[in-house]
Amino acid sequence: MFEQWSWFVLTFIGFVLIGFLVYLLGNRKTREEEKKYETYTCGEDFPMVTVSTENFYDSLKKAVGVDVLRNYHSGKLSDYLLWIMIGTVVVIFSIIIWAFA
Amino acid sequence: MLLILFSATFLVLVLRRDEIAVAAILFSFFSVCYMLLNPDIMVVRFGGWLPPFGIVWVLDKFNLFFALIVTGVSSFVAVYSLKYIKERRYRFYTLLCLQTIGLLGISLTGDIFNLYVFFEILSVSSYALVAFFLDKRAIEGAFKYLIAGSLTSTFILIGIGMLYGLTGTLNFADLASKVSLASPYIVALGLMIAGFSLKATIIPFHAWKPDAIEGTPAPVGAVFTTASTAIGVYGILRILFIFNLIQLNWVLILFGVFTMLVGAFMALAQVNVKRMLAYSGISQIGYVVMASGFGTLLGLTAGMYHLFNNAILKSILFMGAGIAIYVTGKDNLNGMGMRNTPLMVCMGIGLLSLSGIPPLNGFVSKWLIFMASWEISPVLTALAIIASAITLAYSFKIFSAIFLTTERVEKDVPKILLIPVVILTIICVLIGVFPQIGMNIVEPAANALLNHSQYITAVMGG
Numbered sequence: 001m002f003e004q005w006s007w008f009v010l011t012f013i014g015f016v017l018i019g020f021l022v023y024l025l026g027n028r029k030t031r032e033e034e035k036k037y038e039t040y041t042c043g044e045d046f047p048m049v050t051v052s053t054e055n056f057y058d059s060l061k062k063a064v065g066v067d068v069l070r071n072y073h074s075g076k077l078s079d080y081l082l083w084i085m086i087g088t089v090v091v092i093f094s095i096i097i098w099a100f101a
Numbered sequence: 102m103l104l105i106l107f108s109a110t111f112l113v114l115v116l117r118r119d120e121i122a123v124a125a126i127l128f129s130f131f132s133v134c135y136m137l138l139n140p141d142i143m144v145v146r147f148g149g150w151l152p153p154f155g156i157v158w159v160l161d162k163f164n165l166f167f168a169l170i171v172t173g174v175s176s177f178v179a180v181y182s183l184k185y186i187k188e189r190r191y192r193f194y195t196l197l198c199l200q201t202i203g204l205l206g207i208s209l210t211g212d213i214f215n216l217y218v219f220f221e222i223l224s225v226s227s228y229a230l231v232a233f234f235l236d237k238r239a240i241e242g243a244f245k246y247l248i249a250g251s252l253t254s255t256f257i258l259i260g261i262g263m264l265y266g267l268t269g270t271l272n273f274a275d276l277a278s279k280v281s282l283a284s285p286y287i288v289a290l291g292l293m294i295a296g297f298s299l300k301a302t303i304i305p306f307h308a309w310k311p312d313a314i315e316g317t318p319a320p321v322g323a324v325f326t327t328a329s330t331a332i333g334v335y336g337i338l339r340i341l342f343i344f345n346l347i348q349l350n351w352v353l354i355l356f357g358v359f360t361m362l363v364g365a366f367m368a369l370a371q372v373n374v375k376r377m378l379a380y381s382g383i384s385q386i387g388y389v390v391m392a393s394g395f396g397t398l399l400g401l402t403a404g405m406y407h408l409f410n411n412a413i414l415k416s417i418l419f420m421g422a423g424i425a426i427y428v429t430g431k432d433n434l435n436g437m438g439m440r441n442t443p444l445m446v447c448m449g450i451g452l453l454s455l456s457g458i459p460p461l462n463g464f465v466s467k468w469l470i471f472m473a474s475w476e477i478s479p480v481l482t483a484l485a486i487i488a489s490a491i492t493l494a495y496s497f498k499i500f501s502a503i504f505l506t507t508e509r510v511e512k513d514v515p516k517i518l519l520i521p522v523v524i525l526t527i528i529c530v531l532i533g534v535f536p537q538i539g540m541n542i543v544e545p546a547a548n549a550l551l552n553h554s555q556y557i558t559a560v561m562g563g
Binding site: 005006009010012013052056057060067069070073075077079080081083084086087088091092094095096098099100 | 244245248249252253256282284287288290291292294295298299303304305306308309311312346350351352355356363366367369370435459460465494495497498501533534535536537
Protein backbone atom coordinates (compact mmCIF):
# COMPACT_ATOMS: atom_id res chain seq x y z
CA MET A 1 0.00 0.00 0.00
CA PHE A 2 2.85 2.37 0.80
CA GLU A 3 5.42 1.32 -1.82
CA GLN A 4 5.39 4.72 -3.52
CA TRP A 5 4.73 6.69 -0.36
CA SER A 6 8.30 7.17 0.91
CA TRP A 7 9.39 8.47 -2.50
CA PHE A 8 6.41 10.78 -2.59
CA VAL A 9 7.23 12.13 0.87
CA LEU A 10 10.92 12.56 0.11
CA THR A 11 9.98 14.45 -3.08
CA PHE A 12 7.56 16.56 -1.03
CA ILE A 13 10.27 17.40 1.51
CA GLY A 14 12.67 18.16 -1.35
CA PHE A 15 10.23 20.63 -2.86
CA VAL A 16 9.63 22.24 0.54
CA LEU A 17 13.39 22.75 0.89
CA ILE A 18 13.61 24.21 -2.64
CA GLY A 19 10.68 26.49 -1.80
CA PHE A 20 12.41 27.61 1.39
CA LEU A 21 15.58 28.34 -0.61
CA VAL A 22 13.59 30.42 -3.11
CA TYR A 23 11.96 32.23 -0.18
CA LEU A 24 15.36 33.02 1.35
CA LEU A 25 16.69 34.28 -2.00
CA GLY A 26 13.56 36.38 -2.47
CA ASN A 27 14.06 38.01 0.93
CA ARG A 28 17.55 39.29 0.21
CA LYS A 29 18.11 42.86 1.31
CA THR A 30 17.18 45.16 -1.56
CA ARG A 31 16.87 48.90 -1.89
CA GLU A 32 13.31 49.99 -1.13
CA GLU A 33 11.58 52.92 -2.80
CA GLU A 34 10.27 55.62 -0.47
CA LYS A 35 6.63 55.05 0.60
CA LYS A 36 6.68 51.69 -1.20
CA TYR A 37 4.10 50.09 1.06
CA GLU A 38 1.61 52.92 1.17
CA THR A 39 -0.28 51.71 -1.89
CA TYR A 40 -0.92 48.37 -0.19
CA THR A 41 -2.54 49.89 2.86
CA CYS A 42 -3.99 52.97 1.15
CA GLY A 43 -1.66 55.01 3.28
CA GLU A 44 -3.76 54.53 6.40
CA ASP A 45 -2.53 53.81 9.87
CA PHE A 46 -4.23 50.75 11.28
CA PRO A 47 -4.39 50.42 15.04
CA MET A 48 -2.79 47.23 16.35
CA VAL A 49 -5.54 44.78 17.36
CA THR A 50 -4.73 41.88 19.66
CA VAL A 51 -7.03 39.03 20.57
CA SER A 52 -6.32 36.90 23.62
CA THR A 53 -5.75 33.22 22.97
CA GLU A 54 -8.71 32.29 25.15
CA ASN A 55 -11.02 34.21 22.82
CA PHE A 56 -9.89 32.58 19.58
CA TYR A 57 -12.83 31.26 17.57
CA ASP A 58 -15.41 32.88 19.86
CA SER A 59 -17.62 33.78 16.91
CA LEU A 60 -17.30 30.24 15.54
CA LYS A 61 -18.19 28.77 18.92
CA LYS A 62 -21.38 30.83 19.04
CA ALA A 63 -22.26 30.02 15.43
CA VAL A 64 -22.07 26.24 15.80
CA GLY A 65 -23.69 26.08 19.21
CA VAL A 66 -20.66 24.94 21.18
CA ASP A 67 -21.93 27.02 24.09
CA VAL A 68 -24.95 24.69 24.25
CA LEU A 69 -22.61 21.70 24.51
CA ARG A 70 -20.63 23.50 27.21
CA ASN A 71 -23.78 24.05 29.23
CA TYR A 72 -24.41 20.30 29.26
CA HIS A 73 -20.90 19.75 30.70
CA SER A 74 -22.02 21.21 33.99
CA GLY A 75 -19.36 19.57 36.16
CA LYS A 76 -22.10 17.96 38.28
CA LEU A 77 -21.47 14.29 39.02
CA SER A 78 -25.19 13.48 39.02
CA ASP A 79 -25.43 14.74 35.42
CA TYR A 80 -22.47 12.60 34.39
CA LEU A 81 -24.01 9.51 35.96
CA LEU A 82 -27.31 10.23 34.21
CA TRP A 83 -25.46 10.38 30.89
CA ILE A 84 -23.75 7.06 31.61
CA MET A 85 -27.11 5.42 32.38
CA ILE A 86 -28.70 6.89 29.25
CA GLY A 87 -25.66 5.80 27.22
CA THR A 88 -25.87 2.26 28.61
CA VAL A 89 -29.57 1.97 27.73
CA VAL A 90 -28.90 3.34 24.23
CA VAL A 91 -26.00 0.88 23.72
CA ILE A 92 -28.07 -2.11 24.85
CA PHE A 93 -31.09 -1.20 22.73
CA SER A 94 -28.93 -0.34 19.71
CA ILE A 95 -27.21 -3.72 19.94
CA ILE A 96 -30.54 -5.52 20.30
CA ILE A 97 -31.89 -3.74 17.20
CA TRP A 98 -28.65 -4.30 15.27
CA ALA A 99 -28.36 -7.98 16.26
CA PHE A 100 -31.91 -8.77 15.22
CA ALA A 101 -31.91 -6.64 12.05
CA MET B 102 7.39 -9.60 33.16
CA LEU B 103 4.45 -9.14 35.49
CA LEU B 104 6.38 -10.56 38.45
CA ILE B 105 9.14 -8.04 37.87
CA LEU B 106 6.59 -5.21 37.79
CA PHE B 107 4.92 -6.49 40.99
CA SER B 108 8.31 -6.79 42.70
CA ALA B 109 9.25 -3.29 41.54
CA THR B 110 6.00 -1.92 42.99
CA PHE B 111 6.88 -3.16 46.49
CA LEU B 112 10.60 -2.40 46.24
CA VAL B 113 9.95 1.22 45.23
CA LEU B 114 7.63 1.62 48.18
CA VAL B 115 10.08 0.05 50.65
CA LEU B 116 13.45 1.28 49.32
CA ARG B 117 12.14 4.58 47.89
CA ARG B 118 14.29 4.16 44.77
CA ASP B 119 12.39 5.40 41.70
CA GLU B 120 14.95 3.94 39.28
CA ILE B 121 13.69 0.43 40.10
CA ALA B 122 10.25 1.29 38.73
CA VAL B 123 11.70 2.93 35.61
CA ALA B 124 13.89 -0.13 34.96
CA ALA B 125 10.96 -2.54 35.46
CA ILE B 126 8.67 -0.61 33.12
CA LEU B 127 11.41 -0.33 30.46
CA PHE B 128 12.04 -4.06 30.84
CA SER B 129 8.35 -4.81 30.21
CA PHE B 130 8.43 -2.59 27.10
CA PHE B 131 11.49 -4.35 25.62
CA SER B 132 10.00 -7.77 26.50
CA VAL B 133 6.84 -6.92 24.56
CA CYS B 134 8.96 -5.71 21.60
CA TYR B 135 10.84 -9.04 21.68
CA MET B 136 7.59 -11.06 21.86
CA LEU B 137 6.26 -9.18 18.83
CA LEU B 138 9.02 -10.78 16.75
CA ASN B 139 7.48 -14.24 17.34
CA PRO B 140 5.17 -15.02 14.39
CA ASP B 141 3.01 -17.60 16.26
CA ILE B 142 0.32 -17.26 18.93
CA MET B 143 1.88 -18.06 22.33
CA VAL B 144 -0.37 -19.49 25.05
CA VAL B 145 0.86 -19.38 28.66
CA ARG B 146 -1.01 -21.71 31.05
CA PHE B 147 -0.75 -20.76 34.70
CA GLY B 148 -0.12 -23.67 37.07
CA GLY B 149 -0.15 -26.09 34.15
CA TRP B 150 -3.98 -26.14 34.13
CA LEU B 151 -5.49 -26.72 30.72
CA PRO B 152 -8.02 -24.20 29.38
CA PRO B 153 -10.89 -23.62 29.99
CA PHE B 154 -10.26 -24.59 33.67
CA GLY B 155 -7.05 -22.66 34.27
CA ILE B 156 -6.14 -19.06 33.57
CA VAL B 157 -4.29 -18.57 30.31
CA TRP B 158 -2.46 -15.64 28.80
CA VAL B 159 -2.64 -15.42 25.04
CA LEU B 160 0.13 -13.55 23.26
CA ASP B 161 -1.24 -13.01 19.75
CA LYS B 162 -0.48 -10.01 17.56
CA PHE B 163 -3.67 -8.20 18.60
CA ASN B 164 -2.93 -8.51 22.33
CA LEU B 165 0.73 -7.64 21.88
CA PHE B 166 -0.15 -4.56 19.82
CA PHE B 167 -2.03 -3.14 22.82
CA ALA B 168 0.70 -4.30 25.20
CA LEU B 169 3.19 -2.38 23.05
CA ILE B 170 1.12 0.81 23.31
CA VAL B 171 0.67 0.60 27.10
CA THR B 172 4.25 -0.33 27.96
CA GLY B 173 5.66 2.13 25.40
CA VAL B 174 3.71 5.09 26.77
CA SER B 175 4.41 4.05 30.39
CA SER B 176 8.15 3.86 29.62
CA PHE B 177 8.32 7.39 28.22
CA VAL B 178 6.19 8.69 31.09
CA ALA B 179 8.41 6.91 33.65
CA VAL B 180 11.58 8.55 32.30
CA TYR B 181 9.90 11.97 31.99
CA SER B 182 8.48 11.86 35.53
CA LEU B 183 11.94 11.43 37.09
CA LYS B 184 12.22 15.20 36.81
CA TYR B 185 8.59 16.30 36.46
CA ILE B 186 7.34 14.88 39.77
CA LYS B 187 8.99 16.76 42.59
CA GLU B 188 7.37 15.44 45.76
CA ARG B 189 6.37 11.96 47.00
CA ARG B 190 7.93 10.51 43.87
CA TYR B 191 8.23 6.97 45.24
CA ARG B 192 4.44 6.91 45.73
CA PHE B 193 3.94 8.13 42.18
CA TYR B 194 6.16 5.36 40.81
CA THR B 195 4.43 2.73 42.93
CA LEU B 196 1.10 3.79 41.43
CA LEU B 197 2.57 4.01 37.91
CA CYS B 198 3.88 0.44 38.23
CA LEU B 199 0.46 -0.76 39.44
CA GLN B 200 -1.23 1.05 36.56
CA THR B 201 1.15 -0.58 34.08
CA ILE B 202 0.42 -3.99 35.64
CA GLY B 203 -3.31 -3.39 35.18
CA LEU B 204 -2.94 -2.21 31.60
CA LEU B 205 -0.59 -5.04 30.65
CA GLY B 206 -2.68 -7.71 32.36
CA ILE B 207 -5.85 -6.62 30.57
CA SER B 208 -4.17 -6.67 27.20
CA LEU B 209 -2.57 -10.11 27.59
CA THR B 210 -5.02 -12.24 29.56
CA GLY B 211 -7.24 -14.82 27.91
CA ASP B 212 -9.64 -15.13 30.84
CA ILE B 213 -12.54 -12.74 31.29
CA PHE B 214 -12.56 -12.70 35.10
CA ASN B 215 -8.79 -12.28 35.18
CA LEU B 216 -9.39 -9.32 32.87
CA TYR B 217 -11.80 -7.86 35.42
CA VAL B 218 -9.22 -8.26 38.22
CA PHE B 219 -6.61 -6.35 36.20
CA PHE B 220 -9.29 -3.82 35.26
CA GLU B 221 -9.80 -3.11 38.96
CA ILE B 222 -6.03 -2.87 39.59
CA LEU B 223 -5.89 -0.34 36.76
CA SER B 224 -8.89 1.58 38.07
CA VAL B 225 -7.76 1.81 41.70
CA SER B 226 -4.25 2.96 40.76
CA SER B 227 -5.75 5.45 38.28
CA TYR B 228 -8.06 6.98 40.93
CA ALA B 229 -5.05 7.47 43.20
CA LEU B 230 -2.94 8.94 40.40
CA VAL B 231 -5.68 11.45 39.53
CA ALA B 232 -5.74 12.57 43.16
CA PHE B 233 -1.92 12.64 43.37
CA PHE B 234 -1.56 16.42 43.76
CA LEU B 235 -4.12 16.37 46.61
CA ASP B 236 -5.49 19.82 45.74
CA LYS B 237 -9.16 20.67 45.24
CA ARG B 238 -9.20 20.05 41.47
CA ALA B 239 -7.36 16.73 41.79
CA ILE B 240 -9.60 15.37 44.53
CA GLU B 241 -12.79 16.48 42.79
CA GLY B 242 -11.64 14.88 39.51
CA ALA B 243 -10.63 11.67 41.29
CA PHE B 244 -13.96 11.48 43.11
CA LYS B 245 -15.96 11.89 39.89
CA TYR B 246 -13.80 9.27 38.17
CA LEU B 247 -14.14 6.92 41.15
CA ILE B 248 -17.95 7.07 41.16
CA ALA B 249 -18.34 6.85 37.37
CA GLY B 250 -15.67 4.14 37.17
CA SER B 251 -17.29 2.07 39.94
CA LEU B 252 -20.65 2.21 38.17
CA THR B 253 -19.24 0.94 34.90
CA SER B 254 -17.02 -1.65 36.64
CA THR B 255 -20.25 -2.99 38.08
CA PHE B 256 -21.72 -3.21 34.58
CA ILE B 257 -18.71 -5.25 33.45
CA LEU B 258 -18.95 -7.53 36.49
CA ILE B 259 -22.67 -8.13 35.92
CA GLY B 260 -21.94 -8.87 32.24
CA ILE B 261 -19.21 -11.36 33.19
CA GLY B 262 -21.51 -12.96 35.76
CA MET B 263 -24.27 -13.35 33.18
CA LEU B 264 -21.89 -14.90 30.65
CA TYR B 265 -20.50 -17.30 33.25
CA GLY B 266 -23.99 -18.25 34.37
CA LEU B 267 -25.06 -18.91 30.79
CA THR B 268 -21.98 -20.73 29.49
CA GLY B 269 -20.15 -22.02 32.60
CA THR B 270 -16.79 -20.75 31.34
CA LEU B 271 -14.58 -17.69 31.67
CA ASN B 272 -12.04 -18.45 28.97
CA PHE B 273 -12.26 -16.12 25.94
CA ALA B 274 -11.77 -18.90 23.39
CA ASP B 275 -14.23 -21.24 25.12
CA LEU B 276 -16.74 -18.40 25.46
CA ALA B 277 -16.33 -17.59 21.77
CA SER B 278 -17.41 -21.10 20.85
CA LYS B 279 -20.41 -21.12 23.25
CA VAL B 280 -22.08 -17.69 23.09
CA SER B 281 -25.04 -16.90 20.87
CA LEU B 282 -27.11 -13.83 20.05
CA ALA B 283 -30.04 -14.75 22.32
CA SER B 284 -31.45 -11.94 24.50
CA PRO B 285 -29.53 -12.56 27.77
CA TYR B 286 -26.24 -12.69 25.90
CA ILE B 287 -27.06 -9.40 24.15
CA VAL B 288 -27.72 -7.70 27.50
CA ALA B 289 -24.38 -9.01 28.83
CA LEU B 290 -22.66 -7.77 25.67
CA GLY B 291 -24.31 -4.34 25.99
CA LEU B 292 -23.35 -3.99 29.67
CA MET B 293 -19.73 -4.86 28.99
CA ILE B 294 -19.48 -2.53 26.00
CA ALA B 295 -20.94 0.27 28.14
CA GLY B 296 -18.40 -0.55 30.86
CA PHE B 297 -15.42 -0.41 28.53
CA SER B 298 -16.81 2.72 26.84
CA LEU B 299 -16.04 4.67 30.02
CA LYS B 300 -12.35 3.77 29.77
CA ALA B 301 -12.41 4.42 26.01
CA THR B 302 -14.18 7.75 26.77
CA ILE B 303 -16.81 7.38 24.08
CA ILE B 304 -19.48 10.09 24.34
CA PRO B 305 -21.70 10.08 26.50
CA PHE B 306 -19.38 8.10 28.85
CA HIS B 307 -16.63 10.73 28.62
CA ALA B 308 -17.53 13.57 30.97
CA TRP B 309 -15.31 12.45 33.89
CA LYS B 310 -12.16 12.60 31.81
CA PRO B 311 -11.52 16.35 31.32
CA ASP B 312 -12.34 16.96 35.00
CA ALA B 313 -9.98 14.18 36.07
CA ILE B 314 -7.16 15.15 33.72
CA GLU B 315 -7.30 18.83 34.70
CA GLY B 316 -6.10 17.93 38.18
CA THR B 317 -3.54 15.23 37.31
CA PRO B 318 0.18 15.61 36.63
CA ALA B 319 0.68 16.10 32.85
CA PRO B 320 2.49 12.75 32.30
CA VAL B 321 -0.43 10.92 33.92
CA GLY B 322 -2.69 12.76 31.46
CA ALA B 323 -0.60 11.20 28.69
CA VAL B 324 -1.25 7.70 30.06
CA PHE B 325 -4.98 8.42 30.45
CA THR B 326 -5.51 9.69 26.91
CA THR B 327 -3.40 6.97 25.27
CA ALA B 328 -2.89 3.71 27.13
CA SER B 329 -6.03 3.81 29.25
CA THR B 330 -8.33 4.69 26.34
CA ALA B 331 -6.57 2.11 24.16
CA ILE B 332 -7.46 -0.51 26.77
CA GLY B 333 -11.10 0.62 26.62
CA VAL B 334 -11.08 0.12 22.85
CA TYR B 335 -9.35 -3.24 23.37
CA GLY B 336 -12.11 -4.33 25.74
CA ILE B 337 -14.85 -3.40 23.26
CA LEU B 338 -13.13 -5.15 20.34
CA ARG B 339 -12.32 -8.26 22.40
CA ILE B 340 -15.93 -8.58 23.58
CA LEU B 341 -17.18 -8.16 19.99
CA PHE B 342 -14.60 -10.75 18.94
CA ILE B 343 -15.96 -13.24 21.49
CA PHE B 344 -19.41 -12.76 20.00
CA ASN B 345 -17.93 -13.02 16.49
CA LEU B 346 -19.37 -9.56 15.73
CA ILE B 347 -16.33 -7.98 14.09
CA GLN B 348 -18.35 -6.84 11.08
CA LEU B 349 -20.12 -3.72 9.81
CA ASN B 350 -21.44 -2.23 13.05
CA TRP B 351 -23.52 0.95 12.74
CA VAL B 352 -23.76 1.29 16.53
CA LEU B 353 -19.99 1.76 16.77
CA ILE B 354 -19.91 3.97 13.67
CA LEU B 355 -22.59 6.34 14.99
CA PHE B 356 -21.05 6.53 18.47
CA GLY B 357 -17.67 7.09 16.81
CA VAL B 358 -18.90 9.95 14.59
CA PHE B 359 -20.66 11.62 17.51
CA THR B 360 -17.56 11.31 19.70
CA MET B 361 -15.26 12.59 16.95
CA LEU B 362 -17.29 15.74 16.27
CA VAL B 363 -18.46 16.66 19.77
CA GLY B 364 -14.96 16.04 21.17
CA ALA B 365 -13.43 18.33 18.55
CA PHE B 366 -15.96 21.14 19.13
CA MET B 367 -15.52 20.88 22.89
CA ALA B 368 -11.72 21.04 22.52
CA LEU B 369 -12.16 24.25 20.55
CA ALA B 370 -14.04 25.83 23.43
CA GLN B 371 -11.50 25.04 26.22
CA VAL B 372 -9.20 27.55 27.89
CA ASN B 373 -7.21 25.04 29.96
CA VAL B 374 -4.52 23.19 28.03
CA LYS B 375 -5.00 19.85 29.83
CA ARG B 376 -8.78 19.95 29.34
CA MET B 377 -8.28 20.83 25.69
CA LEU B 378 -5.94 17.87 25.17
CA ALA B 379 -8.39 15.62 27.05
CA TYR B 380 -11.22 16.57 24.66
CA SER B 381 -8.79 16.19 21.76
CA GLY B 382 -8.11 12.64 22.96
CA ILE B 383 -11.86 11.97 23.08
CA SER B 384 -12.22 13.26 19.52
CA GLN B 385 -9.37 11.07 18.21
CA ILE B 386 -10.88 7.99 19.88
CA GLY B 387 -14.01 8.80 17.87
CA TYR B 388 -12.01 8.19 14.69
CA VAL B 389 -10.77 4.86 16.08
CA VAL B 390 -14.24 3.70 17.12
CA MET B 391 -15.79 4.75 13.81
CA ALA B 392 -13.12 2.94 11.77
CA SER B 393 -13.41 -0.15 13.99
CA GLY B 394 -17.14 -0.19 13.25
CA PHE B 395 -16.49 -0.72 9.53
CA GLY B 396 -15.50 -4.31 10.31
CA THR B 397 -13.23 -4.57 7.25
CA LEU B 398 -9.50 -5.28 7.31
CA LEU B 399 -8.83 -1.76 6.01
CA GLY B 400 -11.15 -0.20 8.61
CA LEU B 401 -9.64 -2.11 11.53
CA THR B 402 -6.10 -1.46 10.30
CA ALA B 403 -6.90 2.25 9.93
CA GLY B 404 -8.49 2.46 13.38
CA MET B 405 -5.67 0.63 15.12
CA TYR B 406 -3.05 2.60 13.23
CA HIS B 407 -4.71 5.78 14.43
CA LEU B 408 -4.77 4.45 17.99
CA PHE B 409 -1.03 3.78 17.71
CA ASN B 410 -0.36 7.25 16.27
CA ASN B 411 -2.61 8.91 18.81
CA ALA B 412 -0.53 7.27 21.57
CA ILE B 413 2.62 8.85 20.14
CA LEU B 414 1.04 12.25 19.47
CA LYS B 415 -0.82 12.65 22.76
CA SER B 416 2.35 11.67 24.62
CA ILE B 417 4.26 14.40 22.76
CA LEU B 418 1.55 16.97 23.43
CA PHE B 419 0.89 16.14 27.09
CA MET B 420 4.57 15.96 27.93
CA GLY B 421 5.26 19.10 25.87
CA ALA B 422 2.43 20.99 27.57
CA GLY B 423 3.73 19.56 30.85
CA ILE B 424 7.07 21.29 30.21
CA ALA B 425 5.25 24.59 29.62
CA ILE B 426 3.32 24.09 32.88
CA TYR B 427 6.57 23.15 34.67
CA VAL B 428 8.29 26.32 33.43
CA THR B 429 5.44 28.83 33.73
CA GLY B 430 3.53 27.29 36.62
CA LYS B 431 0.22 27.85 34.78
CA ASP B 432 -2.05 25.57 32.78
CA ASN B 433 -4.48 28.18 31.48
CA LEU B 434 -3.85 29.11 27.87
CA ASN B 435 -3.44 32.76 28.81
CA GLY B 436 -0.12 33.09 30.59
CA MET B 437 1.58 29.92 29.38
CA GLY B 438 3.90 31.77 26.96
CA MET B 439 7.45 30.43 26.92
CA ARG B 440 10.47 30.34 24.65
CA ASN B 441 12.24 27.08 23.82
CA THR B 442 13.03 26.22 20.21
CA PRO B 443 13.35 22.39 20.46
CA LEU B 444 10.04 22.20 22.35
CA MET B 445 8.39 24.55 19.84
CA VAL B 446 9.50 22.34 16.94
CA CYS B 447 8.34 19.14 18.69
CA MET B 448 4.95 20.58 19.70
CA GLY B 449 4.51 22.10 16.24
CA ILE B 450 5.17 18.76 14.56
CA GLY B 451 2.90 16.97 17.04
CA LEU B 452 0.03 19.39 16.50
CA LEU B 453 0.36 19.35 12.71
CA SER B 454 0.44 15.58 12.76
CA LEU B 455 -2.65 15.46 14.99
CA SER B 456 -4.45 17.58 12.39
CA GLY B 457 -3.49 15.12 9.66
CA ILE B 458 -0.96 17.24 7.80
CA PRO B 459 1.45 15.25 5.56
CA PRO B 460 4.15 13.96 5.74
CA LEU B 461 3.57 13.06 9.40
CA ASN B 462 2.21 9.91 11.04
CA GLY B 463 -1.22 11.43 11.80
CA PHE B 464 -1.79 11.91 8.09
CA VAL B 465 -1.07 8.24 7.32
CA SER B 466 -3.70 6.86 9.69
CA LYS B 467 -6.26 9.55 8.87
CA TRP B 468 -5.77 8.89 5.18
CA LEU B 469 -6.42 5.18 5.80
CA ILE B 470 -9.55 6.11 7.78
CA PHE B 471 -10.76 8.34 4.92
CA MET B 472 -10.22 5.48 2.44
CA ALA B 473 -11.97 2.96 4.69
CA SER B 474 -14.91 5.31 5.35
CA TRP B 475 -15.28 6.11 1.64
CA GLU B 476 -16.05 2.41 1.05
CA ILE B 477 -18.91 2.59 3.57
CA SER B 478 -20.30 6.09 2.93
CA PRO B 479 -18.71 9.31 1.58
CA VAL B 480 -20.72 11.22 4.23
CA LEU B 481 -18.56 9.61 6.92
CA THR B 482 -15.42 10.71 5.06
CA ALA B 483 -16.74 14.28 4.89
CA LEU B 484 -17.49 14.28 8.64
CA ALA B 485 -14.01 12.93 9.41
CA ILE B 486 -12.45 15.70 7.31
CA ILE B 487 -14.54 18.33 9.13
CA ALA B 488 -13.33 16.97 12.48
CA SER B 489 -9.76 17.15 11.16
CA ALA B 490 -10.24 20.81 10.22
CA ILE B 491 -11.50 21.59 13.74
CA THR B 492 -8.47 19.75 15.11
CA LEU B 493 -6.22 22.08 13.13
CA ALA B 494 -8.14 25.07 14.54
CA TYR B 495 -7.63 24.13 18.19
CA SER B 496 -4.06 23.05 17.49
CA PHE B 497 -3.29 26.63 16.41
CA LYS B 498 -4.84 27.81 19.66
CA ILE B 499 -2.48 25.68 21.79
CA PHE B 500 0.57 26.57 19.71
CA SER B 501 -0.23 30.26 19.74
CA ALA B 502 -0.86 30.27 23.50
CA ILE B 503 2.46 28.66 24.36
CA PHE B 504 4.88 29.93 21.74
CA LEU B 505 3.50 33.00 19.95
CA THR B 506 2.55 35.29 22.82
CA THR B 507 4.38 38.54 23.48
CA GLU B 508 4.84 37.85 27.19
CA ARG B 509 7.09 34.84 27.48
CA VAL B 510 8.96 33.14 30.28
CA GLU B 511 12.59 32.46 29.41
CA LYS B 512 13.92 29.63 31.55
CA ASP B 513 16.07 26.60 30.77
CA VAL B 514 14.10 23.43 30.27
CA PRO B 515 15.63 20.35 31.99
CA LYS B 516 17.01 18.03 29.30
CA ILE B 517 15.47 14.92 30.84
CA LEU B 518 12.02 16.42 30.23
CA LEU B 519 12.86 17.16 26.60
CA ILE B 520 14.46 13.81 25.69
CA PRO B 521 11.23 11.70 25.63
CA VAL B 522 9.42 14.44 23.67
CA VAL B 523 12.21 14.66 21.07
CA ILE B 524 12.43 10.87 20.66
CA LEU B 525 8.66 10.60 20.18
CA THR B 526 8.74 13.44 17.63
CA ILE B 527 11.44 11.63 15.65
CA ILE B 528 9.27 8.48 15.68
CA CYS B 529 6.30 10.60 14.54
CA VAL B 530 8.22 11.90 11.51
CA LEU B 531 9.80 8.51 10.73
CA ILE B 532 6.40 6.79 10.64
CA GLY B 533 5.07 9.60 8.46
CA VAL B 534 7.86 9.18 5.93
CA PHE B 535 8.05 5.37 6.16
CA PRO B 536 4.49 4.25 7.08
CA GLN B 537 5.34 0.63 6.41
CA ILE B 538 7.12 0.57 9.80
CA GLY B 539 3.77 1.05 11.55
CA MET B 540 1.89 -1.15 9.09
CA ASN B 541 4.17 -4.08 9.96
CA ILE B 542 2.85 -3.89 13.53
CA VAL B 543 -0.76 -2.88 12.91
CA GLU B 544 -1.79 -5.09 9.99
CA PRO B 545 -0.96 -8.43 11.70
CA ALA B 546 -2.88 -7.18 14.75
CA ALA B 547 -5.98 -6.40 12.67
CA ASN B 548 -5.64 -9.76 10.91
CA ALA B 549 -5.47 -11.55 14.27
CA LEU B 550 -8.71 -9.89 15.36
CA LEU B 551 -10.49 -11.02 12.19
CA ASN B 552 -9.20 -14.59 12.48
CA HIS B 553 -11.74 -15.95 14.97
CA SER B 554 -11.10 -19.67 14.45
CA GLN B 555 -7.30 -19.42 14.60
CA TYR B 556 -7.48 -17.91 18.11
CA ILE B 557 -9.89 -20.58 19.38
CA THR B 558 -7.78 -23.38 17.90
CA ALA B 559 -4.55 -21.94 19.36
CA VAL B 560 -6.01 -21.72 22.88
CA MET B 561 -8.29 -24.73 23.08
CA GLY B 562 -6.61 -27.13 20.71
CA GLY B 563 -2.96 -26.18 21.21
